[in-house]
Amino acid sequence: MKTRHTAAGTALFATALVLTACSGAGDGDDAAGTTENAATESGTTAATSATRAAADGQITITDVEGRTVTFDSLPERIILGEGRGIFATAILDREDPLDKVVAMGSDLRAAAPAYFDNLVAAYPKAGEVPEIGNIAKGDVTVENLISHDPDALVITADHYDAAKTTGMLDKLDAAGITYIVTDFRQHPMTNTTVSVTALGELFGRKDAAESFNEEWNGVVERVKERVADVDRKPSTFLWRAAGLKDCCNTVAKANLGEMISLAGGDNLADHIIDTESGDITAEKLIDEQPEIIIATGGTWAKQNDKPQAVPHVDLGYGVSPDTSRDTLKGLLDTPGLNELNAPGEGRFYGVWHQFYDSPFNYIALEQFGKWIHPDKFSDIDPVADLRDANSRYLPFTADGTFFIGVN
Structure with missing residues (x-):
């Protein structure tokens, strides 16, 4: 397979990265190609024009940086540079989110162990992916x-930034490995739909991507409308x-x-x-x-029923509400935090951490609206x-607890 790629000189979005490497098998042609810019005016524009099929059957994917790969x-054969990329591929293909995935990053089992265990139970080959x-x-x-x-190869925007610092991108270029950019983590409210569109094209699941994006946009617009005044x-x-x-x-902007x-909220x-x-x-x-x-x-x-050296809020698949609430209250043992007013007023909450890197972020957005303006989201x-x-x-x-309040 030949791949022609483009490196954007000016990008509107900082986002995740999809690296594309062509196999040297076949006719032996060089995989490296030419580059060009394709910056977009807005996240919406990028989401609708991020991918296009050429008349001769070629597929051109435009990422959120405005870079294109054909x-x-x-x-x-696709590598997920971050294992949590399965959060998105599952949306594209429920029957087999690992279809075409030949390797993946090592983060999933450590960052979301309960999700990983459920995944392996449903798809045993998930535990065998290199x-x-x-x-x-x-x-x-x-x-x-x-x-x-x-x-x-698909990697995230922050990993892309790290790869620039370490010189890995130069090595990828020297090896003829091409890349495009997607993002669920750095700027999710701008880049989620653009990323799903790009991945939908990459995995040949464009219709599934469009369906999900329609749902995502509908929820986000509803939240915006309810808090507009x-x-x-x-x-x-x-x-x-x-x-x-x-x-x-914490995180800012x-x-x-x-x-x-x-x-x-402010x-x-x-x-x-x-x-x-x-x-x-x-x-x-x-x-x-x-x-x-x-x-x-x-x-x-590793053992949620025993005292932990580092206390945290226990949330996610397989966690009971009582456990989540007790561990949330345990955070208040942090020296000095007993002087905060919000917990005593019942405005202290916990949310599953992995929403920060998932297309399901729109559901966490709903919950944020409900906590911040309960009268608008009753x-x-x-x-x-x-x-x-x-x-x-x-x-x-989704058996477990993903949102919890101190009361």
């Missing part, structure tokens, strides 16, 4: 990628990976912080930190007294919506 035919390591940690080599004979935006603090990281890591703003971090992520001290948090605190959590502990049931989406896009049920 395939002579659909890729048949793992390539973690690009952000620098333990992925170009030689390893090539050994899997891929037609395409709010008189006041409550100060809201997003405590990222609470307990797992030092007090208190990115990631779940974007969702707080879109849901009608993201506290936007006024304090200059980078996309950083720490706010307990003293500063007490001084600011946010009206609402939302902590992210997961099933990171008829909305994010838990029911999550169960419905899970049943339509995954072969296992």
Whole structure:
């Protein structure tokens, strides 16, 4: 398969990356091609024009950076640079989210162990897919990628940024490996649909991508409409990976912080930190007294029924509401946080951490709206919506706890 790729000089979005490598088998032609720019005016424009099929059967994918890659035919061997890319491929192909996946990143079983266990139970081959390591940690080599004979490799925007710093991109270019960019993590409210469109084209699941994007856009527009006339935006603090990281890591103008703003909240971090992520001290948090605190959590502990060296909010598949609520309250044992007003007022919440890197982020957005402006979302049931989406896009049920309040 030949691939002609384009490297954008000016991009509108910082997003995830799909690296495309052509197999050297076949006629022996060089896989490397030419490059050009295809910057778009908005996330909506990119979502509708991100992919196009050429008249001669070639497929051109435009990523959120405005870069384009042209395939002579659909890729048949794809590497997911991040294992959590399965969150998106499952949406595209419920029957086999690992179709065409020949290797993947090593993050899924560590970051979302309960999800991984459910996945393996439904698709035993998920536990047999070779793992390539973690690009952000620098333990992925170009030689390893090539050994899997891929037609395409998908990685995330932050891993792309890391690869630029480490020089890995130069090595990929030298090896003739091509890449395009998608993103669910850095700027999800802009790039989710663009990314799903690009992946839908890559995996030959364009119709499934369009159907999901229609649903995603519908929910996001509904949230926007409901908070458009709010008189006041409550100060809201997003405590990222609470307990797992030092007090208190957060995000500004990115990631779940974007969702707080879109849901009608005033993201506290936007006024304090200059980078996309950083720490706010307990003293500063007490001084600011946010009206609402939302902590992210997961099933990171190996034994959730025993005392943990690093306490965290236990959330996700297979977790009971009582366990989630108890571990959420346990965060308040952090020195100084007993002086916060929000928990005593019942405005202290927990959300499953993996929404920050999943196309299902639109459901977390609904819940944020319900917590921040309960009067505007009294008829909305994010838990029911999550169960419905899970049943339509995954072969296992959403049994567990993904949202919790201190009361």
